[in-house]
Structures are given as structure tokens and as C-alpha cells.
Amino acid sequence: MPVSDPHPIASLVRPSRTRTLNKLSGLLEPHRLILLALFIAGVLAAIQLMEWSWLPGYLPKLWEGLQMTLIMLVSSVVVGFLFALPLGLAQVNGIWPLRWLATGFCTVIRGTPLLLQLWLFYFGLGALFGQFPEIRDSWAWDYLRQAWPYGFIALTVSFAAYQGEIMRGAFAGVPHGELEAAEAFGMSRRKVFCRVWFPRALHRALPTLTGEIILQLKSTPLVATITVMDLYAVITQVRQTTYLTYEPLLFLVAVYLCLSGILIVGLRWVENRVPY
Amino acid sequence: MGAPRDERTNGKRTCNRDTRPAQAIRLPRGSERYSLTANQGDIVAIIGGSGSGKSTLLRCINLLERPTSGEVAIQGETYRLRSARHGDLEIADRRQVQRIRAHLGMVFQNFNLWPHRTVLENVIEVPIHVLGMKRDEAIHRAEGLLDRVGLGSKKDMYPSFMSGGQQQRTAIARVLAVDPLAILFDEPTSALDPELVGEVLAVIRDLAAEHRTMLLVTHEMAFARDVASHVVFLREGIIEEQGPPEQIFGDPRSPHLKQFISSVA
Numbered sequence: 001m002p003v004s005d006p007h008p009i010a011s012l013v014r015p016s017r018t019r020t021l022n023k024l025s026g027l028l029e030p031h032r033l034i035l036l037a038l039f040i041a042g043v044l045a046a047i048q049l050m051e052w053s054w055l056p057g058y059l060p061k062l063w064e065g066l067q068m069t070l071i072m073l074v075s076s077v078v079v080g081f082l083f084a085l086p087l088g089l090a091q092v093n094g095i096w097p098l099r100w101l102a103t104g105f106c107t108v109i110r111g112t113p114l115l116l117q118l119w120l121f122y123f124g125l126g127a128l129f130g131q132f133p134e135i136r137d138s139w140a141w142d143y144l145r146q147a148w149p150y151g152f153i154a155l156t157v158s159f160a161a162y163q164g165e166i167m168r169g170a171f172a173g174v175p176h177g178e179l180e181a182a183e184a185f186g187m188s189r190r191k192v193f194c195r196v197w198f199p200r201a202l203h204r205a206l207p208t209l210t211g212e213i214i215l216q217l218k219s220t221p222l223v224a225t226i227t228v229m230d231l232y233a234v235i236t237q238v239r240q241t242t243y244l245t246y247e248p249l250l251f252l253v254a255v256y257l258c259l260s261g262i263l264i265v266g267l268r269w270v271e272n273r274v275p276y
Numbered sequence: 277m278g279a280p281r282d283e284r285t286n287g288k289r290t291c292n293r294d295t296r297p298a299q300a301i302r303l304p305r306g307s308e309r310y311s312l313t314a315n316q317g318d319i320v321a322i323i324g325g326s327g328s329g330k331s332t333l334l335r336c337i338n339l340l341e342r343p344t345s346g347e348v349a350i351q352g353e354t355y356r357l358r359s360a361r362h363g364d365l366e367i368a369d370r371r372q373v374q375r376i377r378a379h380l381g382m383v384f385q386n387f388n389l390w391p392h393r394t395v396l397e398n399v400i401e402v403p404i405h406v407l408g409m410k411r412d413e414a415i416h417r418a419e420g421l422l423d424r425v426g427l428g429s430k431k432d433m434y435p436s437f438m439s440g441g442q443q444q445r446t447a448i449a450r451v452l453a454v455d456p457l458a459i460l461f462d463e464p465t466s467a468l469d470p471e472l473v474g475e476v477l478a479v480i481r482d483l484a485a486e487h488r489t490m491l492l493v494t495h496e497m498a499f500a501r502d503v504a505s506h507v508v509f510l511r512e513g514i515i516e517e518q519g520p521p522e523q524i525f526g527d528p529r530s531p532h533l534k535q536f537i538s539s540v541a
Binding site: 178185 | 373374392406
């Protein structure tokens with residue numbers, strides 16, 4: 001006997017194009033137009049009145065710096081996230097030594113400045129490695145005597161700790177009943193994790209993840225203090241050789257704003273693909 | 277199917293020795309106050325006041341909750357349990373439990389659908405990933421089941437966009453998809469708005485008509501009386517009285533049951 005379905009409460013509707021147009025038309029109000037004009041005037045004035053002749057000559061170096069910034073960001077986010085999963089899981093579900101370790105790690109890393117960690121890794125660990133001839137003679141020394149591995153390690157460790165804490169909350173926040181249903185249908189623990197717990201936790205963590213990645217982007221300039229040539233380090237060089245203060249910094253502002261903007265739009269797109 | 281016996285629970289999780297009525301302690305084990313048997317095709321309604329252990333009893337059958345003592349057998353196969361350090365029983369053979377669970381469907385009070393999957397994906401999840409069914413076949417069967425519970429047109433929706441009644445019907449389709457030996461209903465209509473209760477009860481009644489084995493914890497007394505072949509009244513974690521519905525509702529013996537029936541009627 002099929003049950004009739006008299007009143008559907010809601011149905012899935014994709015936001016249509018017209019709605020996007022409506023959103024744009026909201027920008028066309030007088031006070032917004034005035035602000036927009038002021039902003040454009042400001043940019044034009046900066047281009048006209050300030051000194052930008054250094055820019056073309058430094059473009060290749062800036063491009064390299066940008067690449068280094070992006071490599072630092074992407075690699076530390078990806079690897080850090082891989083470490084964040086066990087860190088979060090251990091805090092929620094681990095046996096006590098693991099839980100204790102994971103909580104301790106997250107607390108210590110989140111409780112100390114990233115700059116300090118960076119220097120401890122570079123000046124501390126880096127100097128320590130140099131004292132062992134075995135390491136100095138090994139293939140690894142080619143990498144270990146450079147600065148970027150320490151920048152990468154510090155950024156990764158930091159991201160793992162912050163994200164581990166977020167994943168802890170995300171894992172703990174998945175309603176127990178959903179996991180229980182999976183269990184009641186005879187799923188193994190691994191299946192429950194792969195099919196229900198992890199995807200649900202990931203979806204719940206996505207909005208916070210976006211914020212963390214933006215924060216991570218803005219942490220990357222710290223690696224300039226250990227001689228990694230990222231975008232910020234290149235701009236510092238420009239300032240020292242051209243004796244200009246504001247132009248390179250304004251350029252840096254523009255680049256970071258663009259990067260943040262792209263990240264926000266991209267990550268929001270990913271977030272919106274979660275359909276419920 | 278072979279064994280006449282589908283489920284048997286013997287011993288109560290919530291039964292705390294100190295709070296047991298003195299008379300109950302003297303009863304030998306295996307007496308009707310401590311055990312419950314559902315045969316193939318039985319529809320067992322479990323009733324009782326709040327906190328009487330109805331849900332606990334039901335959840336002991338698929339070991340979502342571990343009994344403190346006693347045993348549970350499904351089709352003659354007894355769960356292997358061992359005593360844990362703090363005196364409770366714990367699962368000794370996880371694989372056995374998973375194998376048996378895969379053939380017991382459970383419908384929860386709060387539906388517990390997986391919100392990151394569509395209605396159809398919810399229904400095919402267990403057949404594909406636990407029972408190893410082919411995807412095409414699972415989808416084909418699922419579509420038939422969704423038609424049957426009146427949700428054929430909603431198969432691509434996400435549960436959070438549906439009413440409680442629709443979600444619970446999806447949950448029932450999800451259970452039917454594993455072709456269960458027995459279905460455990462844990463207060464399937466308690467979280468629903470009053471006007472949505474009917475559509476879910478209609479589906480359950482439909483299943484009752486084809487003599488599926490079901491154990492049903494419910495507060496819908498009229499429905500229990502109507503549909504059940506056997507009624508169990510629980511009080512303080514033990515079975516106070518059990519029997520056919522006519523006897524339980526028409527001629528209750530225990531004063532507690534009398535009082536309970538007059539208070540809910």
C-alpha cells in the first residue's frame with residue numbers, strides 16, 4: 001500500500017542566475033557607487049603619483065617569491081591536514097596515552113608563537129643536525145642545510161595543531177545516532193569511519209578550514225625571517241635596494257588581498273558543494 | 277527459515293539487583309519474567325512506562341547496548357560475550373556481531389539517516405557496502421522499496437529537506453533493503469508531529485500484513501493492540517507481564533499493568 005505524500009515540506013532548488021543578477025544590482029546603489037569611485041580614484045592616484053619604475057625589473061624575482069609563498073602555503077596545508085586527522089581522532093577516540101599526547105601537542109604548539117617555533121626549528125634543530133658528521137655526509141644534508149625545510153616543518157606543525165583541534169571538534173560533533181545507525185547495520189569500525197564519521201566530520205569542519213587556510217597564508221611571511229625567499233622577503237629586498245617604503249608594501253598588500261580573495265571564493269565554492 | 281526461534285533475550289540490562297522486587301529475585305532464570313522469544317513472523321510490541329527499559333531491551337538484541345547478564349540468540353546463534361573488568365558483558369567476537377547485525381534492521385526514534393547521502397544513497401549504502409550487493413541491483417531494489425513507502429519521487433533529495441514522516445519512511449526503506457530477519461522499531465513515531473504519525477504507522481501495518489518478524493517499542497497502544505501478535509509489558513527493567521494482546525489489554529493481571537493501561541487509554 002503506497003503512502004500518499006500530500007505536502008512536501010521543501011524541495012531542492014538551485015539558486016538561479018537571476019538571483020546573482022539581483023545581488024549585483026544591490027551594488028548599484030548611490031552610496032556604493034561613490035565608494036567604488038573613491039576606491040578607483042585612489043588606485044589610479046597611487047599608480048600615477050607613486051614610483052613604480054622598479055616593478056618590471058623585479059617581476060621575475062617577485063614571481064619566484066610568489067611561487068615560494070604558494071608552495072609553503074599549499075604544502076603545509078596539505079601535509080598539516082594529513083597530520084591533523086589522527087590528531088583530532090586520537091583526542092576524541094584514542095586510548096589514553098595517544099589522547100594525552102595529541103592533546104599535549106596541540107596545546108603546546110597552539111600556545112606558543114609561530115615565530116618562536118620557526119626559530120627553534122631553524123637555529124636549534126638546524127644547528128644540531130650540523131654537528132653530526134653522519135648527517136653532514138648524507139644525501140639529506142643537501143636539503144637540511146637550506147632554510148625552506150625548516151620553514152615547511154614549522155608551518156606544517158602549526159597548521160596540524162590548529163587543524164587537529166578543529167578536527168577534534170568536528171569528529172566529536174557528528175551526531176551519535178548517525179554512527180549508531182551505521183553500527184546497527186553491521187558496518188565494521190573502519191567502514192563506519194570511512195562511510196559516515198569522516199565525511200560528516202569533514203563537511204562540518206569545512207567553514208572553519210577556510211578561515212584556517214587564510215590565516216596560514218598570512219603566516220607564511222614569517223619564513224622570511226629564516227632567509228626563505230618568499231614574496232615578503234623579495235619585497236624586503238626591493239625596499240632595501242630602492243629605498244622606497246610604501247610602493248613595495250602597497251604592492252604586497254594588493255598581492256595578498258588577491259590571494260585571499262581567490263582562496264575565499266574557491267573554498268566557498270567547495271563549501272557550497274556540500275548539498276545539505 | 278530453519279529455526280523457529282528468531283530472537284531470545286534472557287536477562288535484563290537495566291535490572292539492578294537492589295531495585296528488583298523481592299519476589300522477582302526468587303524466580304528461576306529463564307522464567308517468563310526474564311526472557312522473551314520472538315518466533316518467525318511474530319510481531320512483538322514492547323510497552324511500559326518511561327524508564328522501564330523498553331529501548332534498552334530492544335538495543336540488547338543487536339548489542340547496541342550490552343546486557344549485564346544473560347544471553348541473546350538470533351536464529352539459534354548466541355552472541356559470544358565475555359565479562360569485562362567492571363562486571364558488564366562485552367563483545368567477544370566483533371565479526372560475529374557485525375554478521376548478525378547486518379541481518380537485523382533497526383528503525384530509530386530520530387531516524388538517524390545519514391544526512392550527507394541522498395534518500396537513494398541511504399537505502400543502497402548497506403546492501404552495497406555491508407552485504408556486497410552489486411550497485412545496479414541495489415539501486416533497482418531500492419527504487420522499488422522507495423516506491424513502496426511512497427517516496428519514489430524523492431529519491432534524489434537529501435534527508436534534511438524532508439519531513440519527519442518522510443525521513444522515517446526512508447529509514448524503513450533502508451531497513452527493508454537488507455531484507456532483515458527481524459526489524460527492530462525503537463519508538464518509530466515518537467519524534468513525529470501528530471499529523472505525520474499516521475503515514476509511518478501505515479507503512480508498519482503494511483509490513484505486519486506480510487508477516488515480517490518485528491519487535492516494536494511503542495507508545496501507540498491502539499496500534500500495538502491492533503498489530504501485535506504478542507505484547508510485553510516492562511517495568512523497572514523486568515518483564516512484568518507478557519501475552520497475546522487480547523489478554524494484556526483486555527485482562528491485565530498485574531496491578532502495575534492495569535494502572536499503566538488505564539493511564540494511557
